[in-house]
Each structure stands twice: as C-alpha cells, then as structure tokens.
Amino acid sequence: METSEILNKFSPDHKNMLGILHALQDNNPNNYLNEEDIGAIARYLNTTLSHVYGVATYYTMFSLKPRGKYIIRACNSPVCNMIGSVSIIEELKKVLKIEVGETTDDRMFTLELTECLGQCDIAPVMMINKEIYGNLDAEKIKTIIENLKNK
C-alpha cells in the first residue's frame, strides 16, 4: 500500500502517532521504518523529524533498520528467565547463526528479546510475528524454525 493511503486512514492527531508508526512498519516487507516513513509522518502530523525519530527509537517494537520476514521475540523477563530462557536464547542463536538484534543473511529471521509477554503459565515463551510459542525446549525450537523455513 502507498504511504499516503495508510496515513489517510488516520486523522492527523498526535494520538495516532504510535498507530501510524505500527501501520507503516507493518506495511514494509522488511518490517522497519525508513527515512521516508519518518519524514511522511512528521509532515502529516505537522511536527518535527526529531519528534518522530524520538518516538520511533524509544519503543522497542519499532525498528529503524531492515528486519527479517519473521521477527522472533524471545521473552527473557524474570519468570521465563527462571525457567530457562537463557538456554532457549542460546539455542535460537545456534540454529539461526545470528546474535540477538541481528537478521539472517537470507532476510528470513530477526532475533530480538522482549519484556514479559504475559504467557507465564507456559514459560519459557517466544513470539514469532503474531504467534505465541510456549513450553519451549531445544527440540521444539529446531522444529519451529525448520517449519517456517519450509513454509
């Protein structure tokens, strides 16, 4: 969809700032906000570039660099951590051959950490795009990643 088409779905009210950032990011095949997006939002909401950059860089869900098709958010907050998220994150790094914050060369996966996902009864947990995966172990991770690769 064209940027202007997305912007026009929102009234030019600052209360729509986060909603617009989400919408433009979701519309980008590389799951990020580029300079044109930031500029378009600043013009649309009649505010400064620095304001929009400030907001986009504050919130962890927004990215200013290109990401993969699948964004993996591994929970590392206290409950998951206690139940073994450290080894889950290690396994993800091993399987994907990337560090946290990086994207695989084929632009398929980006690995990120997240605050508590509110799924503590099935910890350790991760989220891939909108999907939740719980009670994780090394085997499960291999299968999940393999399945997504073959999709």
Next chain:
Amino acid sequence: MARENRIVLKNYGKIDPESIDDYISAGGYKAAGKALKWQPVEIIDEIVKSKLRGRGGAGFSTGLKKRFTHEAMHESGKKYLVCNADEGEPGTFKDRIIMENDPHRLIEGMIIAGYAIGAERAYIYIRGEYYKSVEMLQKAIDDARARGFLGSNIFGSSFLFDMEIRLGAGSYLCGEELTLIESLEGKRGYPRIKPPFPAEKGLDGLPTLVNNVETLSTIPTIVEKGAKWYTRLGTENSPGTKIFTISGDVNNPGFYEIELGVTLRELIYEFGGGMKKGKKLQSVLIGGAAGTFVDETVLDTPMGFDSLKEKGAVLGSGAVMVLGDDKSLPEVTKSILEFFKHESCGKCVPCRVGTTQLVNMINEYITNGKKKDDLLNQMVAEADFMAKTSLCPLGQSPILPLRSLQRYFADTF
C-alpha cells in the same frame, strides 16, 4: 478447601467471546442499562462503598479516583476515560485473559465508568504485543456500537459515549498512568511530575480517569449486585475477588479468580497443584518484578492489600511466582534488576545510573562472591536513594524486592 469464585471471569469458557448475543444472554449489558438510570454520583457512591481498590498494582480506591475525576472541571467540559491495558508486570496475565475471553465485560464496565465521571470519549491503551486482545476487543467494540451500546442515546438516555483502541509499542513504563498518557499523546514514554494527577490534568490536559482492565471489569458486578453484596466477599479491608496468576515451580501454573483473604499456601498447594517434581519451596515473589519475596513464614497470611503490607510484602498485580529450592535467589534477583535497567527510561538520573549500578553490584556478587550482608545492605541503600529521587514507580520499585530479600533472606542470600 478454598475454591475459585469467578465474578470477573464469570463468563470464561461459557460464552463465545466473539458473540455479543452470547454475552447478552448471559446477562450482559444489563448493569450498564441499570447504571444509566442512576445519577452519576450514585454510581460513584456505590463504588466507594464497595471499597474496590485498583487491580493494576497500586491498589488506590477506585471509587475515590472516580469521585476526583467526576468533580474535576475543565472549561471545555470535556473529560476522558482511559483503560490501562498495558499489562507488562512480569508474571502477570490476568488482563489478557479478560480481554481475550470476555471483551464485552470490559466495554460494559467502561460505559458505566464513563457515565459516572462524565466522559464522552474513552481509549483502551493495549500493549502492542497483545495481538489477540486487540483483535477480540476491536470486534467487541464494533458489535457494541452496531447494537447502540456505544454512540449516542445509549439505552435511550442522552448519554453519548464511544471508545477506541490505541496500541503501545513495547515499554513497561507506559503501564504507569501518567507515562501512559504521554504515550497516548504520541510522545516518548517519559513520566510526568505529579501532582497534577490525571483526575485533574490528564490526556490533552483534561480530567482523565485511568483504570486497569480488571478494575473496570469488576464494575458491572458491583452495579448489578450492589456494594453490600460485594463487600461480603474477601476480607474487611480488601473485599472482593482478585485474579491471581501463578507461575514458576508449581504443577498447575495458571490464572485463578479467588476471594481476597486466600493464603499463599492455598494458592500454591491447592490451586497451583503443589510444588513441581517434589521440589521444596524456597521463596515466592508476589506482585511481579516490582514485587516482594517472602518465605514460608508468610504462607498462612491472608492475601490482602494491608495484611501483606504488615509482612513487608505487596499484593501488586496478583502475580505469584513460586521458586523451588533449586533456584538461585541471586540469579533471579539479577534477572529482576536487569529488567529494571532495561526498562528505565533515563529521564531521572538516579534511576538511570542506579539501575545500572544495581546490576553491576549483583554481578559482582555472583562472580566474585562478595561478602553477603555487606552487598545486600549496599544495594538496599542504593535502591532507597533511587526511590526517593525518581519521578515514577520504576525508580521506586527495585527497593521492594531488595528490602524483602533483606527481611527474609539476609542469611541465605
């Protein structure tokens, strides 16, 4: 044996959350219809009488908060209602359960609250990662509007009220009401100096009531059955039910709506199904990261706002994290302190520097095994200073778990 008493979760699993007809058949929207025939002050009086306290963590009187917002005046005559659905306290997932399984109950609670304070517009601020909650609530709002429960002339009255969802984007701090308002206004999530509180000057500078999902979802029942009925549940100072979310080393982690006054022993051994694989109980973290550790001496204390305070503990959001004897308290503490370090927004220097200092201190302890009592006391002193010099609850939080460790685990830490 203690049992669940589902009030907020009354419809859980019994209705199709996507069907407004199901909700109506289960008695839904009757309380809103009833409330709109009352004077707004009558609703507020009833909620004050119910002694309902905020279910988001802080535990402030819901009725008083409404009264302050009701009484606040602005030349424009406008006010806002904001539902805080930015659930992010580690170990807590009660609001998600409500929104995913009975979204109309929240909407009904908001209609009543909006009418009581005199607001025409409401926002539900949901954390960006709660996709399913957003989807369920958006459908429920659309359906409620189509049936005339939102919009103008609701239930044939002159009351005009509507609501919209706004998304967060990954910030724990935005769960704090004034920071949430900043975020709603399209800014970085930095806390504001208070007072003024939102009741006086909130969203767009207008009087604003900010209530948690569970709190708002309790209101239809109070209107339907009355404050007298409600105060018979729970304990004298903490009436009603609370949704507890149990996680960690128990056999049945999950969510349970139980009358306040339930003990930790019941929560762990009856509802939680006991300790996992014969592990021994070491400690319980109540209330999430901004919560408190307790040991087995607190197992029989009734869970309530004041009864836990006497034990140096907090009820908070109702998160109950159970730790077996195989867990390392310094490691869990490290995880909590790293969480605060990551989520500190950096506006207040004592919090920005202090949260990093605390992580350095715990790391030093874990790698070098620094003299125990010395370390814990130093950390408490650091956290105490932060608490006194920070604007918002984040800077005031690390002191909670640290002081409780000092109280209960000074020997073993």
